[in-house]
Each structure stands twice: as structure tokens, then as C-alpha cells.
Amino acid sequence: MSDLEELVGRARAGDRGATARLISVVERRAGAGEPIGIADLWSARPRVVVGVTGSPGAGKSTLVDRLVGAWRTRGHRVGVVAVDPSSPFSGGAILGDRVRMQGHTHDPDVFIRSVATRGALGGLARSVPEIVRLLGLVGYDLVVIETVGVGQVEVEVVGEADVTVVVITPGWGDAIQANKAGIMEIADLFVINKADRAGLAETRRDLVAMLDLGHREPRPPILETVATSGEGTDAVAEAVVALAAELDDRGILKSRVAARRRRAVERVIVDRVLRAAADADQAVWAQVEAGTVDPGAAADALLDALEIAPGHGARGGSSDE
Amino acid sequence: MSDLEELVGRARAGDRGATARLISVVERRAGAGEPIGIADLWSARPRVVVGVTGSPGAGKSTLVDRLVGAWRTRGHRVGVVAVDPSSPFSGGAILGDRVRMQGHTHDPDVFIRSVATRGALGGLARSVPEIVRLLGLVGYDLVVIETVGVGQVEVEVVGEADVTVVVITPGWGDAIQANKAGIMEIADLFVINKADRAGLAETRRDLVAMLDLGHREPRPPILETVATSGEGTDAVAEAVVALAAELDDRGILKSRVAARRRRAVERVIVDRVLRAAADADQAVWAQVEAGTVDPGAAADALLDALEIAPGHGARGGSSDE
Structure with a gap:
């Protein structure tokens, strides 16, 4: 059993110190966009x-x-x-x-x-x-x-x-x-x-x-x-x-929860894509900062160059063959 | 000369009606995430x-x-x-x-x-x-x-x-x-x-x-x-x-303008990616709404399936060959 799971067990049993420590972990990792690492x-x-x-x-x-x-x-x-x-x-x-x-x-x-x-x-x-x-x-x-x-x-x-x-x-x-x-x-x-x-x-x-x-x-x-x-x-x-x-x-709660879950996924997608885009073609970003390329064209170029999901291989890259 | 360019000419000459019409076009197109279509x-x-x-x-x-x-x-x-x-x-x-x-x-x-x-x-x-x-x-x-x-x-x-x-x-x-x-x-x-x-x-x-x-x-x-x-x-x-x-x-203005231009590009990227993600694998979204997949895994799956930049071909798709 991991340390976190042990803390979860203690928190469930009413140990508020354990709850406080778990929240600190959750807050830090979520804030940094890292996986939380707590089962369920x-x-x-x-x-x-x-x-x-x-x-x-x-x-x-x-x-x-x-x-x-x-x-x-x-x-x-x-x-x-x-x-x-x-x-x-x-x-x-x-x-x-x-x-x-x-x-x-x-x-x-x-x-x-x-x-x-x-x-x-x-x-x-x-x-x-x-x-x-x-x-x-x-x-x-x-x-x-x-x-x-x-x-x-x-x-x-x-x-x-x-x-x-x-x-x-x-x-x-x-x-x-x-x-x-x-x-x-x-x-x-x-x-x-x-x-x-x-x-x-x-x-x-x-x-x-x-x-x-x-x-x-x-x-x-x-x-x-x-x-x-x-x-x-x-x-x-x-x-x-x-x-x-x-x-x-009335089923209203269900749709609210569903919308909330969609938003959570969208946040992860946005985080990842923007992080990847920031690391992508620096020549494009230089043009962006200088104002010599419009946002639509720059987005095209960056998304094209993007390795969207780190670790999942480049988009349309020849290495896929 | 396009209608819009003609309007720009008139607006430059002091015709406020032309400026008002241009702003309406800009507001509508920008709001809808469409290209504005005005040179320069x-x-x-x-x-x-x-x-x-x-x-x-x-x-x-x-x-x-x-x-x-x-x-x-x-x-x-x-x-x-x-x-x-x-x-x-x-x-x-x-x-x-x-x-x-x-x-x-x-x-x-x-x-x-x-x-x-x-x-x-x-x-x-x-x-x-x-x-x-x-x-x-x-x-x-x-x-x-x-x-x-x-x-x-x-x-x-x-x-x-x-x-x-x-x-x-x-x-x-x-x-x-x-x-x-x-x-x-x-x-x-x-x-x-x-x-x-x-x-x-x-x-x-x-x-x-x-x-x-x-x-x-x-x-x-x-x-x-x-x-x-x-x-x-x-x-x-x-x-x-x-x-x-x-x-x-002091060069402060230059860096503010550069940061602003980066944000404009980021907004376009986010718009496009979220729109594409919404249209991507509906089975994944169903799991998201049901709460049976966590946001990180769902984002992985969606980004993997994504045709990121519409009109630019599918990421890693076999049709690229």
C-alpha cells in the first residue's frame, strides 16, 4: 500500500491531519497539472x-x-x-x-x-x-x-x-x-x-x-x-x-456532473496542447512576437509541428510508417 | 478592391459610419473565431x-x-x-x-x-x-x-x-x-x-x-x-x-506586445483544439460523462484520435502515405 493510500485509510477513519496532508498533495499536484496518484x-x-x-x-x-x-x-x-x-x-x-x-x-x-x-x-x-x-x-x-x-x-x-x-x-x-x-x-x-x-x-x-x-x-x-x-x-x-x-x-444533476467532467478533460487538453505548443517551432513564435504572422497562420504552423500528446509520437510523422 | 478594403479607405478618410460597419464585421467574425479578412x-x-x-x-x-x-x-x-x-x-x-x-x-x-x-x-x-x-x-x-x-x-x-x-x-x-x-x-x-x-x-x-x-x-x-x-x-x-x-x-512595451501576440495565438490554438476534440471519439466522451475514465487518460485518447488542424490531415493517419 502506498503512503497516499495509507493516508486515505486514516482520513476515512476520521484523522483530520491525514485529510489535511492529502489535500496539500492534491492541491500541489493538481496545480502543477500532474497526475494526483490516488486510486479512485x-x-x-x-x-x-x-x-x-x-x-x-x-x-x-x-x-x-x-x-x-x-x-x-x-x-x-x-x-x-x-x-x-x-x-x-x-x-x-x-x-x-x-x-x-x-x-x-x-x-x-x-x-x-x-x-x-x-x-x-x-x-x-x-x-x-x-x-x-x-x-x-x-x-x-x-x-x-x-x-x-x-x-x-x-x-x-x-x-x-x-x-x-x-x-x-x-x-x-x-x-x-x-x-x-x-x-x-x-x-x-x-x-x-x-x-x-x-x-x-x-x-x-x-x-x-x-x-x-x-x-x-x-x-x-x-x-x-x-x-x-x-x-x-x-x-x-x-x-x-x-x-x-x-x-x-429530474436528471439535472446528472447532466451537470457530465458537463463538469467534460470541462475537466478540456482543461487537461488545453494544458497539454499549450505546453507542447510553447515548446514547438521557436521560429514561428519569433514571428508571432514580431507581429509578422497572424494568429491563424501561426496556429496552423504550430499545430502542424506539434507533438500533441507527449510520448505518443509526432502527428503525421514519417516514423509512423 | 474588396468591400472591406473600400470601407477601410473610407474609415481612414474620417467616415465614422464606415468604421462602425467595419467594427461590426470584426466583432462578429472574431466572436465566431472566423478569419477577419482585412489585410494588414x-x-x-x-x-x-x-x-x-x-x-x-x-x-x-x-x-x-x-x-x-x-x-x-x-x-x-x-x-x-x-x-x-x-x-x-x-x-x-x-x-x-x-x-x-x-x-x-x-x-x-x-x-x-x-x-x-x-x-x-x-x-x-x-x-x-x-x-x-x-x-x-x-x-x-x-x-x-x-x-x-x-x-x-x-x-x-x-x-x-x-x-x-x-x-x-x-x-x-x-x-x-x-x-x-x-x-x-x-x-x-x-x-x-x-x-x-x-x-x-x-x-x-x-x-x-x-x-x-x-x-x-x-x-x-x-x-x-x-x-x-x-x-x-x-x-x-x-x-x-x-x-x-x-x-x-525601457523595452517594456515591446515585451507586453509580444506577450499579447502570444496569447492571441494561444486562443486560436485552444479554440481549434477544443472544437476538434469535441468532434473526436464520442465513445471516449461517453466514458468521460459517465466518470469511468479519468481526465488524463481521456485527454490522451482524444489527443491521439485528434485531427488537430482541420484541413491539414489526420495526425499520424494512414492516409498520409
Whole structure:
């Protein structure tokens, strides 16, 4: 048995240190585009993967903290992957959020891991899905991917979830931001957090109007919470699990998983091809940099010269005969 | 002479209708990944391409409006490509901004074009650079790429600029957002707009601290403006042109242009390969969707089967003999 498999065994038995070490391996190898080397990882999957996203300051971490608690009382083993901006300047508030989560520190059936975004869009897109699979492999049946902010990164990362929760607050700005980033199109459920604040009715009305224009099927429910006091959070925890079951029944989950798997393969293809292209005909790249060849012609020349799959022989090469 | 070349001739002579029609052609063809079919487009380049980005509400459009005016009085022909979220819900404010720009409507040497972002990240990445080149081809020597927001899209699109201006306002939130999105790393010049508001000194101090941590070379200057009154905007217009000259002298511009050209080629390669892969061995894709093959093995199989460059013959195929 390999070291990794031994770690998997220990992680399954509840050793969170082993889980942490496995995630580090997965994160590093996935980030570098290397094979992960853990048997059965690819086909592993938590029973439900929940994406939680929304503007900074919407109270996502507090909400997630409450949801984790609610799911724990229902017997789930819960993993949280928190995708954080790692800037030293935003560290304060966000570290504060993370610290809040530490209420679950002594619960062996809760595992929380932060991953950083700084300058690593491609890396995150590769590593987050693998971390989620790993958590599934070692027995966390409910995994949350929490993102800070609503940019393109978040949309991509949240695309790895089965059910996506978008958290907004009373006030119109959030909804505009969310919509702009295309997150409206991926929301399965809206939570208006800080629902004790002014502007709740307008925000709900605007959200309903926005949903009327779209054609999300099933139509995303809109729930209200005050995460700081816990008001409404149990209902969200239940709605998420119910929604996952409904999406599964309707076959929607299956097609989402299939699309996700296709994307994972596309990422590997893109990585390999671009790496091979970078090593291909340097005379062509010199022309590209000098602007003396247009991109279409350069792509033709590079793809033509390409040894596409390293170790699989050159394309159309005479040595094939 | 083709219709397009005739249009180029008319656009060069100052016919903005011809420029508008050319941009529509370029946008459509680039978006669809088709060859543009305009001679010399690839090597065309405005003398200076300026990216302007920052949070919504930072006053970018008003600032750009002032800069356009300042550059016009210095004899530049100015093009503006405004990258807009096209959501019906954010339309109000942003259309308002666009309307403000109409002060230049009757100036034949100013050309303003909005392009939409909705659900078209890849499309924008392909079309914006081509539009910028087209504006260069027809004689706009100074082109502004203005983006709304500070997400990954913006970072990618602004990557097409020679000089990048990041607009913030007094208040800490903007800076966090900008930093999170990685826009700090691409800023050549900071403008603190609405500099008559409270919090200016703190914002400047925070920005200086942030720059102290980084190692942008040359270190980005920080200028202050009140765009609504025009205060400080002439200085920004001059600083941008001076900075472009400095970056050119130091050879930095040359390497940015080279990197940009490489990215353009990579985009074509990725498009072609993914399209070809999607059409390749469907049995492999079925296994991918079912989760019975891991991404690495699937990529191997697909790349092996791939007819990489359509029209160039199958890789290693027996028909080559």
C-alpha cells in the first residue's frame, strides 16, 4: 500500500491531519497539472456539493457556519472549501470570517480548508474539483465550496457544485454585481441575508423581477436569513438538501456532473496542447512576437509541428510508417 | 478592391459610419473565431492603447470623457472601446455614462464603441483586441479600452492595453476589490477620482503601502482628479502619454506586445483544439460523462484520435502515405 493510500485509510477513519496532508498533495499536484496518484479519486464524489457565493460582506461565512451546524445535527459529515483572496490587505476581514468558523474546530466530522486565489485562476480551477473529490473519497458526504466575491473565478469554481446558493443582502447593488458576473444564471437558491435590514422588500421584488426574465428550471427559491442570530438558517440547510434531491430526480444533476467532467478533460487538453505548443517551432513564435504572422497562420504552423500528446509520437510523422 | 478594403479607405478618410460597419464585421467574425479578412489588420496598432478600469461608480466614464477632450486638444485621434455589462438591470446607470460621452458625438476624430460582456468572456477576449487593431488601422492613434468593474474579464481585456490606469475613489473597499481581482498587478498608473471626498489621505496612504509591497517597475504614479469638474484630468492625460513613452524606451512595451501576440495565438490554438476534440471519439466522451475514465487518460485518447488542424490531415493517419 502506498503512503497516499495509507493516508486515505486514516482520513476515512476520521484523522483530520491525514485529510489535511492529502489535500496539500492534491492541491500541489493538481496545480502543477500532474497526475494526483490516488486510486479512485476521479470517480469519488460527495453526496451533495453546495456552492455558496455572493458579494463580500454579504455574510456568507457566518451563514455557512450556521449551515454546517444544521447539517451536523442531521448527521452529515461536512467539508468546507473556502476560496479566499490571499492578499495581505484583505486578510483582516476574511481571516476574521475564517476564525468564526473555528466553532467547529473540535468536531472531527467537520473539515474546513481555505485555498488561495491570488494569481492562480487556472490553478484553482484545477485544484478545487480535486479537493472536493478527495473530501468525498474520505467520507465527507456534504461539501461546501464557499467563494468570496462574484467574479468570473467564482462562477467557474462554483460551477463545480451540484447546488449553488447565492447570498445577497437588502440593497440593489449586490444584485447588479451578481447579475453582471453571470452568477444569476447559475443560482439554484437565493438567500437574502441580513434580512432584518431596511430594503428587504425592494430587494425581494427586484430579485423576483429578475427571475421572471430568466428561465431557470426549477425556479430558484428565495429564502431570508439573519445568519448572525441563526434565524432562517435551518430552513436553508433543509432547502439545499431537498433541492439537491429534486435536481437529481429530474436528471439535472446528472447532466451537470457530465458537463463538469467534460470541462475537466478540456482543461487537461488545453494544458497539454499549450505546453507542447510553447515548446514547438521557436521560429514561428519569433514571428508571432514580431507581429509578422497572424494568429491563424501561426496556429496552423504550430499545430502542424506539434507533438500533441507527449510520448505518443509526432502527428503525421514519417516514423509512423 | 474588396468591400472591406473600400470601407477601410473610407474609415481612414474620417467616415465614422464606415468604421462602425467595419467594427461590426470584426466583432462578429472574431466572436465566431472566423478569419477577419482585412489585410494588414494583424500588424496594425494604435500608437498608444490605454486601459481604464476600476470599480463601478468610480467615475471612469466621466474621467475618460475628460481625457478624450484633453487628448483631442493635443491633436490625437481618439477611439474608445467601452466594455459594458449588457444586463438589462444595470443598463440604467451605464447608459447614462455612455450618454455623457456624447459630448464628442460631433467630433469626427473621436470614435466610441460599446461592446457587451454578457456571457461572452471568450468572445470579448477575441473581439476587443481586433477592434483595437482596427481602430489603429483606420487612423485612431490613441485608443482607450474602458471596462466596468474589476473582475477577471476586465483583467484579461485590459491586458490588451499598453498602459493601464486603475481608477479608485476615497474609501478602502475599492482598493480591496481591485487587489483581489489582481488588477493591482497590472496597474501602471492610479487615479484617485472624486478626490474632493473624505478619506483621500487614507486611500493614498493605503495605496502607497500596497505599492511598497509590490515591485511594479516603474512604480505606478498616483494622481488625483475630480473628473466632474475636470480638476487634475489634463495631468492624467499627459501622464498616460509620458508613461507610454517611458515604457517604450525601457523595452517594456515591446515585451507586453509580444506577450499579447502570444496569447492571441494561444486562443486560436485552444479554440481549434477544443472544437476538434469535441468532434473526436464520442465513445471516449461517453466514458468521460459517465466518470469511468479519468481526465488524463481521456485527454490522451482524444489527443491521439485528434485531427488537430482541420484541413491539414489526420495526425499520424494512414492516409498520409
